[in-house]
Amino acid sequence: MSKQDFKILGTRPIRPDGLDKVTGKAMFGADKSVTGMLHARILRSPHAHAEIVSIDTSKAKALPGVKAVITGADFDELKNRWTGYTSQNCMAQDRALYDGHAVAAVAAISKSIAAAALKLIEVEYNLLPHVTDVDEAMKPGAPVLHVGVKARKLGDEVSGNTVGYYSFGHGDLETGFAEADEVIERSFKTAATHQGYIEPHACLADLGSDGRGELWCSTQGHYNVRLICAEILDIEESQLRVTASEIGGGFGGKTTVFIEPVALMLSRKSGKPVKAVMTRDEVFRASGPTMSSSMDIKIGMSKDGRITAAQAKLRYQGGAFPYQMVMMGAMSAFAAYDLDHVQSEGWDVMTNRPKMISYRAPGAPMAVYAVEAVVDELCQKLELDPIDTRLKNAAREGTKSSYGPTFKAIGLVEALEAAKAHPHYSAPLAENTGRGVSCGFWFNFGGQVSVSMAINADGTVNLIEGNPDIGGSRASISMMAAEALGIPLDRIRTIVGDTASVGFSDVTDGSRVTFAVGIATINAANAAIKEMCKRAAMIWEIDEDAVEWVDGAAQPTGHNAGEFPPMSLAEIAAVSGKTGGPIAGHHEGAPDKAGVSFGVHLVDVEVDPETGFTAVKRYTAFQDVGKAIHPAYVEGQIQGGAVQGIGWALNEEYIYGEDGRLQNPGFLDYRIPVASDLPMIDPVIIEVPNPGHPFGVRGCGETAIVPPLAAVSNGVSRAIGKRMFELPMSPPKILKAIG
């Protein structure tokens, strides 16, 4: 696919949601209130694993101002198993499965009465053995979270907590390792991390006795919220209208429900609107962090840097319910390399922790971290240049990937070459400083999408998408619509519709929105263009096929060419009332040709040899994004991903005590990087167009969190002269390694 000339794509217009956000006008999850509304509070288990013997809510119910109290008993009769687990995660049934698991909830006329009512609920627990570590949870004899969900292919060597097993690869490992001059085999561990969105989960639910419901919430996918809540509350989807608020970050963490079914149930019981807002403590204890991991990596390399064989064994811990995510790790682990002999296996494991949910490129960062750390160690050992070595093995168009498919046009080689040529790579290194390199990969997704576009009589355009805008989609969708229609950007206003105003749309995740909604937008624009050409043909009294759309206007073509002056979109729209009524375009579909995306990160870290403190001195991130519709947003995505990965590498971790309780449920001891911790992250956009999108778009939101873990780890390992095998590399761990 050759590079195209664009008028609007690639420019950097002001963001459409900017003014509302900086002036405080934007309405986030907790910002909506209605008259007569009640406040919800949720009682949570202080135990990692306990049988709920009894719950006495009578005293709470008797407290003046309390309008409803619910427990797991209100959520029985579950039809669908998967929604059943989601429901049980929102409200425990007979067992509390992790510290923070909801066991009861109240709705009251004030927050303080609701809080007081929680203290009046008496829960009798019978403590059960718990397990929070992945390796412990996999051992036969470990306390099993749910019986009967063990992955079918597995035998007695692993416990019933092992709910998933996957294997990918090709070739013959033994042959490959025999060809190697150097084989390194290492074990790694990474801690569970949280997405760290600043806005806690919040919603306002109103479920009337007529079965009609309204739900306002902070979510990445309101159709998904509708689907799950309608199922749990046993109402028809059409009767529950869900509106997505502005969102203060999600990064995957808002792709499911936690408090929404609870608020709806409280509303149904009380007959009043109910607002529920999580505290930060609740966000940490009872939303969905990402998996922790334990991994073994073995890679063989020839003296000249060719990877001869590669093997990964990934064990992920995903919390208290069955889940599937290690597959993504097993597929991503070796995606960057063109290998003859490769195998990756993965095990999904349950523990007494909150159930995992997606976090930016879910499953990939830890797997790629472990692989890239071993690749770096091999480079060190064989005295090879880390970028040249990666170039030698890099996947390119036509490579059969380690997870099966053959790659189409991809930009890994371009990213590596850009990194090699960048001044950062050749800059001298100061004392106690190490330079780390890592590749990263993410699939990117397509999925179901609906877009509706109305051409207004004044020549402006309204566009409704069904995907919450978490990364700038209102800007990029408007830009793609303007490009497709051939009109100025300021004529277009894009909004995120509620579930009653536009068709189904999958969750905003998988870096899919600019790709999938973009395709739907282009198709919707083309539908509107077709209609406008038809109207022009009608006015000119010529054949519909004799009209073409050029630069935002209809013009006669073929033997009619030049017969009439072109009619602009505004001119056609102005008379639409007399030519057949309003003009609109819409598109529903499920595009599936999202192009995979690769990134390469370079980092210089300085380690204080006396304290183990790591300072990130310089950071450059290269990423193939296909086509950067709005480069400033794309740069923001790359920078944000890098920063989250740096946090994961250095300080972020869920810390569980012996008692199975989370010890750091807050931003003081769950340390995301603060601005002063970081240099300016320098993003370098690379554009190798995705042949599966008319404008060449690939997703760009997730790839950037994948390389930083290994890049930082490799930098630290080189700075201190000792290899590091565990994340986070908090100062005590580094100081210990230095010795």
Next chain:
Amino acid sequence: MRYIVAKNSRDAVALLGAGDGAQPIAGGTDVLVQMKLSGVAPSVLVDLKKIPGIRDIVLEDGGIRIGACVSGAEMGENDALKNMWPGVVEAVELIGSTQVQGRATMVGNLCNGSPAADSVPALLAAEAIARIEGQDGQRDIPVFGLLEGPGRTKLGKGDLITSVLLPKAAKNSADAYLRFIPRTEMDIAVASAGVNLQLDEAGVVAAAKVALGAVAPTAVLVEDAAAALIGTRLDEAAVKQCAEACEKACNPIDDKRGTIEFRTKVAGVMATRAAKIAFQRAGGLL
């Protein structure tokens, strides 16, 4: 909960001494956070900020007196104070962020009783003296004498600190404060050190105070560490001995913020680095 703005220190003492559960509030950056986290409010919150003189920084014969409600930001803008006690000011300025600095007070930091409070090691090294207004009138007590344990001080019921005196700094002397945190700001000290040095005419350490924070139930003065520096120009042996003395004085907890081993090692590192800064500030040549 009742909120009362005290008109003068006698009123405040009376209010605090009267019923159970009355609590003073200065900047509120600890009090409000604690109220929110515990969900429990004191019966009476006595705001001290309107007490006459409580927000003043005054030069006296004996030194410089800092009112109990002077904020960190105000201390950071007082040149006389910064020149005389740069270590104390840098310790207070490390508290929180720009927003927190506008409210947080040094005295609130002391009275909150955290073993990791940033100003306290610096106050110990400076030999600061707190002026206390209580049921029986006014008394002056060294800050050292007020420390008791995590979340506690030796202040009695109804006792109130109205100001802190930093003694007049000796000639050729200076102080410094350093803390270790895993990030660069918005964090709690894992180990910290305040050092105050006085040099003789030859540039040799004549007097020294070394205090550590976050490595014991309260901040501690480490006499052996100070002794190791006296009579030296901070040569390698002296620095090593100082660090070892600090390590010996450590009695830290093992928790999510740092292991015993780590806190102990880093306390020595902070002390010797702070000593070098104080030494140079006092005019010493390394």
